Amino acid sequence: MNLTRSLSRCLLPLAAAAALLTGGPAQAQDRITFKVIGQPAATGMVQKNKEKPFFDDFAKRTGLPIDADYKAVDQLGIKDTEQLRVMKAGLFDIVSLRVSQNSRDEPTLLGLDLVGAAPNYETARKVYEAYFDTLDQRLQKQFQVKLLGAWPFGPQILFCKKPVAKLADLKGLKVRVYDQNLAKFIETVGGVPVPLSFTEVHQSLSLGVVDCAITGPSSANSSGWPEVTTHQYPIGFQMAVNGYAITLKAWNRLNADQQAKMQAAFKTLTDDIWVYSEQLTKDAMNCNAGKEPCTTGKKFNLVDVPVQPADLTTLRDAVATISVPTWAEICDKANPGCSAAWKATVGKVIGIK
Incomplete structure (x- = not known):
């Protein structure tokens, strides 16, 4: 009996170790x-x-x-x-x-x-x-x-170091983008898309590698983009x-x-x-423009440009004419049926066939 108990005590730790090694469910x-x-x-x-x-x-x-x-x-x-x-x-x-x-x-x-x-x-x-x-x-x-x-992260808006009052003002300007869908849209309004990682943007704006860049108001505030830009145009291209x-x-x-x-x-x-x-x-938009209330970020003095109704229409129309077709061509090659699955789910929700 004592020998049996001793063996049991020895075997229990071995069994536990074996369970870990075999990648079984965590106990x-x-x-x-x-x-x-x-x-x-x-x-x-x-x-x-x-x-x-x-x-x-x-x-x-x-x-x-x-x-x-x-x-x-x-x-x-x-x-x-x-x-x-x-x-x-x-x-x-x-x-x-x-x-x-x-x-x-x-x-x-x-x-x-x-x-x-x-x-x-x-x-x-x-x-x-x-x-x-x-x-x-x-x-x-x-x-x-x-x-x-x-x-x-929230609406991805435009920050520029040159005066911008509407999307058409991006003609000829170099604009930081982060995916191919956004790049295609910027091209259609006359801008020059420049893919950059987030951490590269502040220096790129400072050195003139890009004239404008797109991100969320809070991320821009946290990383000091308003130090190297002058205008924010709060049209939300994407939600990041x-x-x-x-x-x-x-x-x-x-x-x-x-x-x-x-x-x-x-x-x-x-x-x-x-x-x-x-x-x-909401708070970061105020902070970037030096307005109150500003409780979570640092105050800057960007020009807060009012969004033009025509630009909102351009962006809304772009879903069916630019965003979905551009993306579908790429996605369906990598994943056959990709765009059809999107239209059957997201498309129904937002009214895109």
Whole structure:
């Protein structure tokens, strides 16, 4: 009997170790760490006040025995256009996915954020909810990652170091863009699109590499763009949607109950960011123009240019005439049926056939 007990005591730790080695579902007593790629620290408040605290306190927020080794992408030496590749290679477990920036590797992503398709938060939310399952299935199949949720930085507007009163004034100006859909639109209004990563923009504006650049008001404020520009034109080209994705390898380490807790935690986070993003956008617009109330950012003195109704019409019309056709040609080559799936989901929501 004593020998049996001794053998049992010896075998139990071995069995636990074997379970870990075989990558089985995480047990309550196991403590594991997920490696996480975050948003660039340079993007500001959402990363600093919502995303990073969530991952810093990951075990408590999820109710799971999991820690997060979180690092912002601009502190890793990894380009924000390479996130899906490094996830597929198994180098990280969770990524704060920059949707437009990774759309060259997976054009289906851009269906979340086509130019002109979501001019406000309410519409953007409808687009996201309509498209979630379609995009999740594609990412699982193509990159072995599961989508856990998505949220917007907010309307992506124009910042220029030259006077701009309407879209037609972009003729001949070099404009920083971050995806091919936006580049095509800027071309159609006479601008010269220049693809640049977010971290390159401040210096590029300062040196005259570009005359204008597009981002959200809060991100521009946090990174000091108003130091090197003079005008903001608040027409929202896109909503800069970003997502959270987990590798299927990491996801499948969790049992059904743990997966439900993980999904619920990310829903709480993303819902919170949707609300916070809208608050930040309104406040940052004021801060950039030196107006009150300005509670979250630094005050600057940009000229706040009123949006021309004709430009809003141009942007709205561009969805059917530019955004969808341009994107569909690229996406259907990489993912046959891509645009048809979009029209059957998002298209129904926003009235595009």
